[in-house]
Amino acid sequence: MARDPKYDILFEPIKIGPKTLRNRFYQVPHCIGAGSDKPGFQAAHRSIKAEGGWGGINTEYCSIHPESDDTHRVSARIWDDGDIRNLSAMTEHIHKHGSLAGVEMWYGASHAPCMESRCTPRGPSQYASEFEMQTYCHEMDQDDINEVQQFYVEAAKRSRDAGFDIIYVYGGHSYLPLQFLSPYYNKRTDKYGGSIENRARFWVETLEKVKNAVGDDCAIATRFACDTLYGEDSIEIERDGLKFVELADPFIDLWDVNIGDIAEWGEDAGPSRFYQQGHQLTWQKFVKTVSKKPVLGVGRFTDPEKMTEVIRSGQLDIIGAARPSISDPFLPNKIDEGRVDDVRVCIGCNVCISRWEIGGPPFICTQNATAGEEYRRGWHPEKFPKAGSEDSILVVGAGPSGGECARVLMERGYTVHLVDQAEKIGGYVNDVATLPGLGEWSYHRDYRETQLEKLVKKNKNSQIALSAKPLTVDDCLEYGADKVVIATGSSWNTDGTNAATHDPIPGIDASLPTHVTPEQIFAGKKEIGKNVVILNYDPYYMAPSLAEKLAGDGHDVTVVSAAPFGHYMHFTLEAPNMHRRMHEMHVNILGDTAASRAEANRLEIYDVYGDGSVREYRGPGKLPRNENKTHRWIEFDTLVLVTGRHSNDELYRGLKARKDEWKDNGIKDVYVIGDAWAPKLIADATFEGHRLAREIEEKRAQYPKPYRREVATWGAPHMPGGEYEIEYQN
């Protein structure tokens, strides 16, 4: 189908300095875990988006000098010729598709802990990072300022040599240029501090120097947090924000504006739990009232209607996107081809970000199982190898893992029967999406539902059987499938089994009317009393979400939390506002508190660190620490059990136990994926379904094929022509 003409404006080219962006789709800088050290990963992940129609595609933040070293987190680096070589792979592959490649030149000051380089970063004033633990910077004098500005200039030249078209001076997320601009960091009294003109000086001078050095060949961009959300203690859009735009405008070819800082950068990369598409526009839209240059902005833009409206109404010129481009690298092409219903819409869970926050691992995406797997596994998000056999496949369970597995198998051309007891595809995502703020997580289901419904029509022997009778082991054996995939998910424990003791908690029993699991809450059959205690040993969203839901429904909620409450939500940037919400809703959180036993209406709890700090050998049968005497009882009307999960693997184990009957029934193999294999993130369950579908012809397809590793190679020095042998100073 052809593009809907109402979206034409999204496909109009636009000039940015000496370059032309072919359309209005622009992947803003975002980390993936590749940096400069995994050039294949970097080149493949970015260029797949060029193939998918994004007009401009950037690196992640890219360090300009060892003084800005973010180890343990992974940035790109443009420090030397070795980095030029590695990043050139990215620019070359992007250029093949006619898109522009950008680099985000980054100097972090105190926010860069320099754990690899062991350098001391320089900053506008000396301060301790509010983001990074225990890192201070050295306050710059004029010589330092000149030198650091020269770092930018040299890095810009190297970037040009690496083939970049767009060169950023990165001042979003409270990095160096913004630190000069903001009185929160800048306490100087010389010509770089005080008035807005003085505070802007470092940034404007740097832009001017970079423009003079490479401005004929490259477009100069800046990322600007136009409001840091601290009120008048820092940058406010209608005060210093717009003044800075005025001062810097002459040296800039492209503005990339967002909001927020680094310590709470979830205000920029807003999780769907708190923020919807376009949530930054109320600030961003001012920039175009002052600037004469193209302005782009982010805000989890996924919907072409909204994108069109934002451009038509003059709020932005270009649609910037990080997460939507990860979730669907082919979003622009799908809009162009009139296939909006095929877009794999970002659910805003921020699991992509969690990996950067954890510091190091390659990123993942809940929606797009191929994100990060382009190079090492050779997975294209929209192309699938043809079926390797005539095998027909029964997939039991249409949740994240089974649904994805069936989708990819059908894409490959296999005959697939997808069977689920539920009346809808989606598995437990259907429940999770009813939790406060998680409605957009249902896009995970929607994408698979839409695709499966289309795919099943292409093969008259394929079938999606919903509201089906639960399949028994006999049913599966007799089903007539060549291969059986078990994706039956997991359930919350009913007896208190948890990650701390690995055992049930005496007295806990979800068959009691007053003890409930999350599933029982979703089912809505048990009455929830006024006084609710949530017993939590889980590190992610279930306890905070249920606390919010139940407090919102008028219950008094106390959380007894043995695991750090909502800990993983720090990594997804949901934690700060989640805690604010708990506070607003008067949820009482007892941290570092576990439970030892329960009765119908009371729970015995204790302080996790209530035992003795001295450890000594006291003989067999005796604990090496003094006894914990902090135990006490608390009462409840309803006890909610968020203690742990277990695989629903009876069907798999039942089939495994009758392996000798497989052959006679024509079954070649049986697999288990997703939570039924072991409970995990939705992203990982989705990945597993996808992986099995791609590798199903392998001999032992249950287990992943090795992937292509990118590691520093002995004998190949990083610096072209450099040394690699061990050498000591004389």
Added chain:
Amino acid sequence: MKILVAIKQVAILDDEFEMLDDGRDVDHDFCDYEINEWDDYSLEEALLIKERSNSESEVVVLTVGPEQSEDELRKCLAKGADRGIRVWDDAIEGSDQVAIARIIACVVEKEAPDMVFLGVQASDHAFAQTGMTVAAMLGWPHAAVVSSLDYNSGDNHATLKRELEAGLEEEIAIDCPAVLSIQLGINEPRYASLRGIKQAAAKPVEDLSHTDLGLNDNDVGEAGSVSRIRKMYIPERGHAELIEGTSAEQAKRLAEIIKEFRGV
């Protein structure tokens, strides 16, 4: 015991579609095809009776339709029907529900089943007449909109419930053989298994023409029909107009509209 289940392959319209040039039907390029939803229930009812039976019993599925409708027969065979019959030839093209019923009645006479099940209606043309027309042509006992059925193989009568207006139900006893039109929700239709699908490929489907059934050219097609589709179209919607401007301007526009309507 033998039950004959007559099914229809129905068209499912795409979100956007176009009409044929003669304006009498939708352009079939814009359609998907599947089995009529009601027929899933009548097939299931037949299969349940067969499964309960301890004597030899057979479920025969019949459709009147072109080659592609064999897909639907195969799906029924995959669920457990024993054999299929498909009646079609060029002369049948253009048949209305009466002509189709005539063909079905001929097959019933040929097969002599103990029961004939049809869906209450087909979701595409929605005549809701075929079943009862078949019964009338055969002169058999019949019941329409059956929502519950008590009948076992070998019985010479059945007890059943029918849905009436306002939530009323009627319970009746009927002699067999009979023609029943089956309502949605009477049971929970099953899905086919892969084994069923594989086995269905080997089950017999008999292709018949109207002459094989002893019918003349005048009995089928437009000649054998009592009605003919003249036109199929989406009626034009009325529209509202917001009259703006000063009171004088508004009055003027109102007067214009009244004139337009009156055709002055």
